[in-house]
Amino acid sequence: MAERIPVGVERLFDFVTAVFSKIGLTETDARITADVLLAADKRGIESHGVARLQRYVDHIEQGVIRLDAKAETVKETAVSLVIDGHGGMGQVVSYNTMKRCIAKARESGLCLASIRNSNHYGIAGYYTLMALAEDRIGISLTNTAPLVVPTFAKDALIGTNALSFGVPAGKERPFLLDMATSTVPRGKLEVFARKETAIPDCWATDETGAPSQEAAHVLNNLKQRRGGGLLPLGGARELTGGHKGYGLAVLVDILCGVLSQGAVANETYAHAEHPARVAHFLGVIDPDLFAGRAVVAQKMEQYIRLLHAAQLADGCERVYVAGEKEYEAAERNKTRLTLQAKVFHTINAIGKKYGLEIPADSA
């Protein structure tokens, strides 16, 4: 277990906000971005938290993320939005668009938005949580860099395209699905590469297109574009359902990149030092269009209790509902969380350039 350093959440938020302000984001945009990153850390999704600060800084310096971008409303109806992010911060355009979706859904009952020319927007679930906070159903999808091989193909062509759906559940915690459509994200291979542990057959393929057990080899191939990549949920074969994960990944890509007239598949991150052209799809649905908020809350409570009461498979300890682990982590990490020492030192080094420091919490 790598060393971990405790940090106060409020201090960390102020630090990350200050770093983004120094780099050139407005105070408002810096706060939005910091909040999205911290939400990931609090929820235990460290791969999408402040560990990415260096990458955002690099992308801003390289012109992948353009701080002078002003998001443009390309099309608007009572129930829909098409937004062009013009290469700005993914978190900012997504947060602002979700706010508009929530406002429009208050009038129309629902709103769907497709966003083009954006950048990495953090955890998909952040925007779903915004809808849940208003007692609405939230939808958040994004495409990503092409790391996944279509079923029967050799090369990584499509993203780990994530999908998140959140449904309010009354006295229970909301149902909050937030998943990549690949079996695992790249970060999981990095963990197994460090441990030098064999990876399951359904995770990734080598340069011939055959399932690989060697995480480091797959990562190296991806870096050098030598073939192979991550596998869609379900693995390499139709026999194990891999074509379903592949179909879901393309569906997410269509809603994000096709409906917005943006980039799909290997069109994202196609040119270094240019905007990544990542695309998103956000949505808000008012349960009052259907059975109504009270009924939906009550039925969701019953459903979640049914799942919790399920008899356990031998050797298993608990049946979870989507999002439950992350909600519990967020409750544990409400005021204080721990960062990997490496992450702590890296973000502190970024801060020092601007005269900022995040002190370890010694409490």
Next chain:
Amino acid sequence: MAERIPVGVERLFDFVTAVFSKIGLTETDARITADVLLAADKRGIESHGVARLQRYVDHIEQGVIRLDAKAETVKETAVSLVIDGHGGMGQVVSYNTMKRCIAKARESGLCLASIRNSNHYGIAGYYTLMALAEDRIGISLTNTAPLVVPTFAKDALIGTNALSFGVPAGKERPFLLDMATSTVPRGKLEVFARKETAIPDCWATDETGAPSQEAAHVLNNLKQRRGGGLLPLGGARELTGGHKGYGLAVLVDILCGVLSQGAVANETYAHAEHPARVAHFLGVIDPDLFAGRAVVAQKMEQYIRLLHAAQLADGCERVYVAGEKEYEAAERNKTRLTLQAKVFHTINAIGKKYGLEIPADSA
């Protein structure tokens, strides 16, 4: 390979329509139901085709399906419908609701419908195809009998809950995803049980909750409710992504059974000789809300061509797009298809009770 008997599609349609008429469906409803069943056979999804005729007949006789049911509009807005099927034919209420969704989407740009108290509605993709025929995006979800074990649970509690999305693609065939959220449907276990072939670890669990290689054993357990069942897409473990398939299954259940104030999880098919209380969710989205029909068609063409042009994994022959295999089968089976001899004789025996016969096509 079991013996197969060629049958003219038009004759088969007339025969199935006549059988449903004799049983008590109106001429219109009989034609709708026959068309849904034949669409499955034409598209090569035999498990959902006329092979199910006996089951529909049984369900009508047993009171699972109520022919005197009149579907009721529980709630209606410009963009949504809640429908109560009151235990009638799943195909009829779904067809009629999708027609209304299409009409409403012509005005509002989109319409979503949640349907409760229905019955088995055939292939999910049929209703998606209705939207595609109007150059619109189609959505069709359904819950099913509880055959699937939640991740870490012992007993089958949730359905193989299917989801279908269709997107028009200009000169290319539409993208048409139509999948159960379990790794495989029950029918696939039946095939492997007959062949006495071991099933992969990600398909099903035994009565202890451990992955089973014995299809016949799992099927027997399911029948006798002795524990175990089908696995969600991704298999039994989080390591292989099983929690994602489980999350998707619950999401489908929520949109169908919760939003309609209907039945979810093990509330469907809970009482023999009573309506099955299956629930559906249908939707139509006009691409003109977003980048527009022409742009979406053009970008979809490009995307599909990109996938088709992908370099193949060693030993693989072709990269498919969702729905492609089924479209090709439908083109092959446009006027004539073959039925398994057993299915042919079974449906003929049903017909004979009403003085109807479907002659084998000797052409």
